[in-house]
Amino acid sequence: MSRRFLQLALISAIAYGFALETGSNYRKIHFDAFVVDTHNDVVQRMMAGEDISVRTQHGHSDLPRFREGGLDVEMFSIWVPPEKTALPYYDQADDQIDTVKSFIQRNKSQVGLALTSADVVKLVNTGKFVAMLGMEGGHPIANSLKNLERFYRRGVRYMTLTWNNSTDWATSAKDETDSNANLQHKGLTNFGKQVVRRMNALGMMVDVSHVGEQTFWDVMKVSKKPVIASHSSAWTLCHHRRNLKDTQLDAIKDNGGVVFVNFAPQFIDSTFTAKEKIMRDRNKARIDSFSAAFRVNDDFLRDQAIAEFLKNEYRPIRPKLKILIDHFDYIAKRIGVDHVGIGSDFDGIAVTPRDMDDVTFLPNITRELLKRGYSEEDVRKILGGNFLRVLQEVEKK
Ligand SMILES: [Zn+2]
Numbered sequence: 170m171s172r173r174f175l176q177l178a179l180i181s182a183i184a185y186g187f188a189l190e191t192g193s194n195y196r197k198i199h200f201d202a203f204v205v206d207t208h209n210d211v212v213q214r215m216m217a218g219e220d221i222s223v224r225t226q227h228g229h230s231d232l233p234r235f236r237e238g239g240l241d242v243e244m245f246s247i248w249v250p251p252e253k254t255a256l257p258y259y260d261q262a263d264d265q266i267d268t269v270k271s272f273i274q275r276n277k278s279q280v281g282l283a284l285t286s287a288d289v290v291k292l293v294n295t296g297k298f299v300a301m302l303g304m305e306g307g308h309p310i311a312n313s314l315k316n317l318e319r320f321y322r323r324g325v326r327y328m329t330l331t332w333n334n335s336t337d338w339a340t341s342a343k344d345e346t347d348s349n350a351n352l353q354h355k356g357l358t359n360f361g362k363q364v365v366r367r368m369n370a371l372g373m374m375v376d377v378s379h380v381g382e383q384t385f386w387d388v389m390k391v392s393k394k395p396v397i398a399s400h401s402s403a404w405t406l407c408h409h410r411r412n413l414k415d416t417q418l419d420a421i422k423d424n425g426g427v428v429f430v431n432f433a434p435q436f437i438d439s440t441f442t443a444k445e446k447i448m449r450d451r452n453k454a455r456i457d458s459f460s461a462a463f464r465v466n467d468d469f470l471r472d473q474a475i476a477e478f479l480k481n482e483y484r485p486i487r488p489k490l491k492i493l494i495d496h497f498d499y500i501a502k503r504i505g506v507d508h509v510g511i512g513s514d515f516d517g518i519a520v521t522p523r524d525m526d527d528v529t530f531l532p533n534i535t536r537e538l539l540k541r542g543y544s545e546e547d548v549r550k551i552l553g554g555n556f557l558r559v560l561q562e563v564e565k566k
Contacts (some may be wrong), residue, residue, distance in 0.1 A: 171346070176189060176541050182484070194530055194539075195532065195536040195539050196239075196253075197533050197536075198240045198499065198535055198545055198548065199238045199531070199532040199535035199536075199552070200532075200547075202239075202535070202548070202549045202552045202553060203241050203293060203549070203554065203557065204238075204240050204241050204242070204331070204511075204531065204552045204553050205240075205241060205242040205243075205244075205245045205325070205510065205552070205556040205557075206240055206242070206243050206244065206429075206509065206511045206512065206513050206528075207303065207397065207399040207400065207429040207510065207511070207512045207530075207556065208244060208246055208303065208378075208399045208400035208429065208431070208512040208513060208514050208517065209229075209230055209243050209244065209245060209246060209249060209513060209514070209515050209516055209517070209528075209554070210246050210290075210469075210514065210515070210516045210517030211228065211229075211230045211231070211245065211258045211515070211516040212245050212246060212248070212265050212268065212269060213248070213249060213250075213469055213517075214228055214470075214516060215265075215268050215269070215272060215517065216264070216265060217359070217470055217498050220356065221272065221273065222275060222276050222394065223500065227473075227477055228473065228516050228527075229468060229515035229516045229526075229527040229528055230243075230515050230516055230528040232276060232277075232279065232280065232298065234527060234528050234529050235298055235528055236298060237528075237529040238527075238528040238529045238530065238531040238532070239247035239531060239532055240286060240298070240528060240531060241293050241298070242283070242289060242293070242298055242299040242300075242301060242553065242556070243298075243299070243300060243301070244301045244302065244303040244326070244327065244399070245269050245300055245301070245302055246303055246304075246305045246491045246517065247262050247265045247266060247269075247302060247304045247305065247309070247325065248265075248304075248305035248306060248332065248516040249265075249306065249308060249309060249515075250262045250468070250469060251260055251332070251333075251334045256383075257311065258308040258309040258311065258313050259309045259310070259378050260305065260318060261309070261333050262309035262320070264311075265270075265318075265321075265350075266302060266323050266324065266325070267522075269282075269300060269302060270282065270324075272300075273300055279297060279298055279365045280297060280298045280299075280300055281295075281297045281298075281299060281300070282299075282300050282301070282302075282324055283299045283301050284302070284324055284326070285368045285560075285564060286557055286560045286561045286564060288562070289301075289557065290425060290557075295461060301323065301324075301326055302323070302324045302325045302326060303326065303327040303328070303329070303376065303399060304320060304325045304327070304328045304329065305329045305332055305376075305399075306329060306330075306331055306332030306334070306336070306379070307315055307328055307329070307330050307331065307336045307339065307364065308332070308334070308336055310328075310342045310364070311354075312336075312337055312338065312360065313481040314363065314364070314367050316333060317364060317368070317371075318367070318369055318371065319540050321372075321373050325373065326373055326374060326398060326560070327373060327374035327375070327376045327397060328368060328373060328374075328375070328376060328440070328562075329365070329376040329377075329378050329379050329380075329399060330357075330361070330375070330376065330377070330379075330380050330384060330388070331344075331379050331380050331381075331384065332379055333352075333379065335350075335352070335388055336361075336500050337358070338358045338360045338361035338364060339356070339358075339364075340352055340354070340356060340359050340380070340381045340383060340384050341359045341379055341381055341384075342379055342380060342381045342382070342411055343379075343381075343410065344381065344408040345381025345382060345383060345384070346410045355381070355384075356381070356383035356384050356385045356386070357384055357387035357388065357391065361387070361504055362387070362391045362493075363386055365391045365392050366391060366393075368443075369392060369393050369394045369563075372381070372563055372564040372565075372566070373389060373563070374395075374396070374397050374399075374559065374560070375392050375394070375396045375566055376396070376398065376399045377395070377396050377398050377401075377421075378398045378399050378400050378401045378411070378431075378512070379401075379411065381384050382414075382417070385417055385420075386420075386438060389420050389424060390427070392424065394562060394563050394565075395424055395425035395426040395559050395563060396421065396424055396426040397426055397427050397428075397429065397559060398413060398421065398426075398427075398428045398429060398431075398512070399429050399512050400429055400431040400511070400512035400514045400517075401413050401428060401429070401430075401431055401436070402430050402431045402436045402437050402496045403418070403496050403499045403500055403503075404417075404431075405438070405499065406439070406495055406496055407436060407437055407441075407496075408434060408439060409436045410438050411431070411433075411478065412436055413416050413428060413470045414443040415503065418500060418503055418504050418508075419502065419503070419504060421508060422503075422504035422505060422508050425509050425559070425562060426508065426559060427507075427508050427509065427555045427556065427558075428500050428508060428509055428510070428512075429506075429509075429510040429511055429512025429556075430497055430500065430510070430511060430512055431512055431513070431514045431518075432490050432493055432508065432513045432514055432515070432518065432521055432522060433520075433524060434487060434518075434520050434521070434522060437492050437493050437495075437496055437522065438488035438492050438522075439486055441486065441488055444486040445486060445520075446554050447481075448479075448482050448483070448486055449479075451482075452479060452482055455478075455479075456475060456479070457501075459474075459478050460475065467471070469517075469564045472519045473516075473519050475519070476519035487520060487521070487522055487523045488523065488525075489522065489523050490523055490524040490525055490533060490537060490538075492522065493525060493534075494534070494537040494538065494541070497534070497538065498507070498538075498541060498549060501543075501547075504544070506547040506550050506551060506555075507550060507555055507558070508555065509555065510551055510553070510555045511531070511534065511551070511552065513528070513531075515527065515528055523526070534551075535548055535552065538551065
């Protein structure tokens, strides 16, 4: 055996040993760690009548699968689709909160609602799955600070100031970049600033995902507490208006906030949208006939159903897991491991990256971060430690 061959053999034996080490360890590290996801839209499926107490055959999450993914805390998104106008936003949001609370009540031996960081710790220590509430889009407060306080009392612990549609007091990324938006104002109005100040005073996290850049910078000036981006990724890696530019990431670091990475293919992979269009054009007839037969008049659920229907077509164009991990890595390297976490958007996105089919695949994030050389301590921060820190900061009086 030549000396060089011996060296190579030794190196590969060490590498193999390392692979075995991380291979057997990553699941233990993941399941021992405190794991949090700050954005999931499964409430929309619950509102359509699905019972997520039991394993479901589609979508990305349900109670058994949350547990299989090693998740400890899920922030359930209270989101009112703009196309539904039968009931005011306030009432629809209230109904969604009732639905989540009744799910918790029906499963109270396994699930608890957390209102504070102390609740989170207590519930996790008793082995319960922790549900928290986040509101996506400030429309349900109907321009009233009293309503904001009502939602806080009902348990809402973050509010994304806008969705794709602006509120009367904050402009969204979509409207700020859409030349047809005809904006009356741009950024936060005076009332919008009052909303942010009241959220700070209440101890409700201000969420800057979905907001336009002007709104973002106005928030950073007004907020006295750390902010979160509950489900956004890095603009430098994928130029999508829902992502955060480097200067925004830097500002979140300075503010002590956390960016929770969104898994949506169109936000993480700059080549995805074009590939998807080609694939969908090729399947137009199938999609049209499927849509026509789809009885539920709901864009959100219909898009999910179409993605499921086209599963085999989507398979080759779904981004590799590496592309998702690149966003965690980019943000951690730019602003530090203390400022990044998981904001999957499961059940709010129609398609997911490869090897991240649903919430049960979350341990793959731990595996990949360890493989990239992140220490166990750093991985624990990303998985959930950073969330707990930011929640504690925000609830301080
Ligand atoms: Zn969203």
